Amino acid sequence: MSWNTKFSEDARAIEASEIRELLKLLADPTVLSFAGGIPDPELFPTADVTRIRNDIEGNQQISREAMQYSATEGYLPLREWIADRHNTDNLELDFGNILVTCGAQQSLTLLAAALMDPDAPIAVADPTYLGALQVFMTRRPNFIPVATDPDGVVTSELEKAFQAGAKIFYTIPDFQNPGGMTLPLERRQEIIELAHKYDVAIIEDTAYRTLYYDAPPPASLLEVEGEFLGKGKWQNEGLVIQIGTASKTLVPALRVGWTIAPKALLDKLVILKQANDLQTSCMNQILAYRLFSSILDDHVLTLRQVYGERKDAMVKALRQYLPNNVSFTEPEGGMFVWLRLPEGLDARKLLEVALAEDKIAYVPGAAFHAKGGGDNTLRLSFSTCSPEDIDRGMKKLSDLIAREARRQVA
Numbered sequence: 001m002s003w004n005t006k007f008s009e010d011a012r013a014i015e016a017s018e019i020r021e022l023l024k025l026l027a028d029p030t031v032l033s034f035a036g037g038i039p040d041p042e043l044f045p046t047a048d049v050t051r052i053r054n055d056i057e058g059n060q061q062i063s064r065e066a067m068q069y070s071a072t073e074g075y076l077p078l079r080e081w082i083a084d085r086h087n088t089d090n091l092e093l094d095f096g097n098i099l100v101t102c103g104a105q106q107s108l109t110l111l112a113a114a115l116m117d118p119d120a121p122i123a124v125a126d127p128t129y130l131g132a133l134q135v136f137m138t139r140r141p142n143f144i145p146v147a148t149d150p151d152g153v154v155t156s157e158l159e160k161a162f163q164a165g166a167k168i169f170y171t172i173p174d175f176q177n178p179g180g181m182t183l184p185l186e187r188r189q190e191i192i193e194l195a196h197k198y199d200v201a202i203i204e205d206t207a208y209r210t211l212y213y214d215a216p217p218p219a220s221l222l223e224v225e226g227e228f229l230g231k232g233k234w235q236n237e238g239l240v241i242q243i244g245t246a247s248k249t250l251v252p253a254l255r256v257g258w259t260i261a262p263k264a265l266l267d268k269l270v271i272l273k274q275a276n277d278l279q280t281s282c283m284n285q286i287l288a289y290r291l292f293s294s295i296l297d298d299h300v301l302t303l304r305q306v307y308g309e310r311k312d313a314m315v316k317a318l319r320q321y322l323p324n325n326v327s328f329t330e331p332e333g334g335m336f337v338w339l340r341l342p343e344g345l346d347a348r349k350l351l352e353v354a355l356a357e358d359k360i361a362y363v364p365g366a367a368f369h370a371k372g373g374g375d376n377t378l379r380l381s382f383s384t385c386s387p388e389d390i391d392r393g394m395k396k397l398s399d400l401i402a403r404e405a406r407r408q409v410a
């Protein structure tokens, strides 16, 4: 009996993530991995988590609330904190615009269920976050990949996608996963103008927004749209939905994320979430709220400093060691550097050699492309490695690339 014949069309549309498959290979502790793109566990605020957990357990009323079923929309103080944190005079956000989700990943799942139909055209950056492609794939849409350059999505190409009928655009404007690019303010303004010209909903994923290393990124698409529409208009006329997460700044295991949306859309998302999992763990939401409102700002300063040093180490090493015909993005935040190898070098095949001979790992870039391509690209993450390991790993990788390029020519 083959289960394949029994799978639904939606289930058949989803494929195994190359990254998750790859992570299985990384169980070998001798492999130096630039593949993951996960926070460094040594930087988790474990003492604060323990202290706050003890506080919750020491208070019978809060502790019972934490253990009980709770509202699908989320824990009210957390919703209020998220609304305050993202509000502007123009947007006039309140807790009614916030749905707490089980990570930003569930925000994507609910938005896909609410907004995407089979065969409907959806604009995505080329490359873009694999986890989003995976979720969207279950809705069997027609992806329209939009070309990017070192500043992110090229707006003239985006307009073509809108002209071709895309009514949704998914984007990570800050320190993109996987490309590391950040959209300049002018492009953000153009995107909002185009969205309103063609009536396109925008899903703005801010997973890495607070992890900037020198200067903060430009105004978010949500903020730009607030300004574009004027005071109080976003609630009825807004097209930008913003999603965020505690995973990159606190800890992924909380599984706390959120969606900021106009109320008419939020109500639908709440029903979908209710059908999906009733609610996000109230225990975790209380923990997230107390961590956010007490340590977040200080903790993020530490993350910025440590990750910033690692980013600098990676950029410096790549500048020093990479052959001239390999280009890479220099991110201003986040966790990723994107490499473009000479045409004809296949990053998947190179990975096999990198793992076997040099014991280093990265993610081949092809997986991040909705409709193929990018065989000569790869993603490096600097978030979990020391500057010394980064230097050593980039030297090995650069030597390997040079060696393979020579072999190809020979």
Ligand code: PMP
Binding pocket: 102, 103, 104, 105, 106, 129, 131, 172, 177, 205, 207, 244, 245, 246, 247, 252, 256, 257
């Ligand atoms: N969006 C982006 C761009 C991500 O990189 C990730 C995590 N890798 C997510 C969303 C999902 O994060 P989480 O579900 O842990 O909040």
